[in-house]
Amino acid sequence: MRTEKKKIIIDEITHWKENKLLPETYCNFLLALYTGGDTDRPAGKKNIPLTMWLVLAILISSLYIYFTEMKPLLQMALLGAAALFLAPVIIKSRKNGMFQLPAGSLFLILLLLTLTGIDACKVPGTAAYPAAIAIHSAVWIAFSLRFKIRSMLAAGVAGLILAAASFLF
Template sequence: MSKSKHSRQVVIINEIKFWKQNKMLPDQYCDYLLALYTNGEENILKSSTKKSKMKGNNIPILLSAIVMLISLFVIYFTELSVVLQTAILTGFVVLLFGVGIYYSNKKVSTAPILIASAFIILLITIAITEEMFDGSPLNTYASLFLNCLFWIVLGWKQRLIYFTLSGAIGGLLLLISILI
């Protein structure tokens, strides 16, 4: 099948799916037309549409990974002041929230962005706590516990099970490490 014929076929199939989704034609007619244009194989359309959807989903993951790596570099491998580190990391969190809002409007999963933001906030609070309280273990534990509590509340309010579980497991591990 030539490339132009294939692209026309994909356009027609997409149009029929649009009609079906918006109830412009009865489902039976749309199913018949889809079977007719795909020769009974709907994989023709799926292979071409999955590629375009995957490109959009990879950008938040890639951006989150890059920002987390740069954040780790800023915290652990530079000798910047805590104020400058905090400013840079706060800028990253604001950037991630902006990207998260953009992609949530496009109906793309923002989970990697939320996870990266929570990770950077954790880094910021630990760095600030260690600087302000000279590495006091009690204050560090309190800061970690507050982060875990924040994750539990965020997960509960937004119905994000991965945040609720992360906060609960983190709090449990923190309690175990304090008691041992």
């Protein structure tokens, strides 16, 4: 077969694989068939830098907020900015199927933002914190059932149990 035709076919199969128009195993088989087993694209390497930057950003921001004494409104502004940063990351990574880490990070940031807001408003009584945790846990459970994320389901159930226990005791 002519090399021009092979290149067109290989590009088309690669397009199908990237956009998930065919199952990945079929695309891998077809690519191996048309390239003779020589593929120059490493599989799964393009998500590693995004994940590394995300984990590093979360770690640095958590340490910064923990070790500095800031007013609650400034903490809320920083957490809100982090949430705004994570929303497009989730949308982009959802296409790749690797959105669990950014989504979990966003939910944790929103929980911390809510608890900081409760603290800043000086809500009387002790029921505000468990109620916020219970509401966030219910959202985590709904999200995990929708997208079939077991770790987030476990975290949501644990949060509901802890919130219920704090109401009772």
